[in-house]
Amino acid sequence: MAGEAPELSAQERAGKAFPVSWDQFHRDCRALTWRLNEVGPFHAVIAITRGGLVPAAIVARELGVRVIDTVCIASYDHDKQGELQVLKGISDAAMKLGGGTGKGLLIVDDLVDTGKTGKLVRKMLPDAHFATVYAKPMGRPLVDTFITEVSQDTWIFFPWDTALSYHPPLRDGAA
Numbered sequence: 001m002a003g004e005a006p007e008l009s010a011q012e013r014a015g016k017a018f019p020v021s022w023d024q025f026h027r028d029c030r031a032l033t034w035r036l037n038e039v040g041p042f043h044a045v046i047a048i049t050r051g052g053l054v055p056a057a058i059v060a061r062e063l064g065v066r067v068i069d070t071v072c073i074a075s076y077d078h079d080k081q082g083e084l085q086v087l088k089g090i091s092d093a094a095m096k097l098g099g100g101t102g103k104g105l106l107i108v109d110d111l112v113d114t115g116k117t118g119k120l121v122r123k124m125l126p127d128a129h130f131a132t133v134y135a136k137p138m139g140r141p142l143v144d145t146f147i148t149e150v151s152q153d154t155w156i157f158f159p160w161d162t163a164l165s166y167h168p169p170l171r172d173g174a175a
């Protein structure tokens, strides 16, 4: 409608940017594994796709876990969160390994923001251990282990979503 302010995306509302390089992400995933190594062993890793696939591969490699399953959830369309859609649930084989409740399973995602995604997966596997690399305050209570907390008004830019580009000098008004 004319005169109405356009709705801001989650990224625009966030305001602050936290860009993460591949190198930094790999290091943070390794740091996460150091913590998880004290908690395991785990029968399987469950990656929340798609963002959880990259940390799940690194964590599983470091922990020596070879059984990996996915739970496929779509919510953010680029940077706007809509209704959560479970596109693929946890496999029967992984469910069996976790005794039906997720005991001994490790859920991995790249981050928790509002916690909506994490809450849904926790409902599926209440006894699983939930690990993320990054956590914002709203989602933090849902996570058992994470590495870095960023403020709620920060948008994390992952290396698989970004590319190197020219940045104007601060003097010319760059943020």
Ligand SMILES: O=P(O)(O)OC[C@H]1O[C@H](OP(=O)(O)OP(=O)(O)O)[C@H](O)[C@@H]1O
Pocket (backbone or CB within 6 Å): 048, 049, 050, 051, 052, 073, 074, 075, 076, 077, 078, 081, 109, 110, 111, 112, 113, 114, 115, 116, 117, 118, 139
């Ligand atoms: O705590 P929440 O507010 O629910 O947000 C966190 C979720 O959002 C992102 O996934 P997204 O839905 O963008 O899908 P993707 O992993 O396929 O990029 C991220 O990877 C988490 O899974």
Ligand SMILES: O=c1[nH]c(=O)c2nc[nH]c2[nH]1
Pocket (backbone or CB within 6 Å): 076, 111, 113, 154, 155, 156, 157, 158, 161
């Ligand atoms: O790339 C992303 N960065 C974020 O901070 C975020 N929060 C929810 N979903 C997200 N995706």
Ligand SMILES: [Mg+2]
Pocket (backbone or CB within 6 Å): 048, 049, 050, 051, 052, 109, 117
């Ligand atoms: Mg995700």
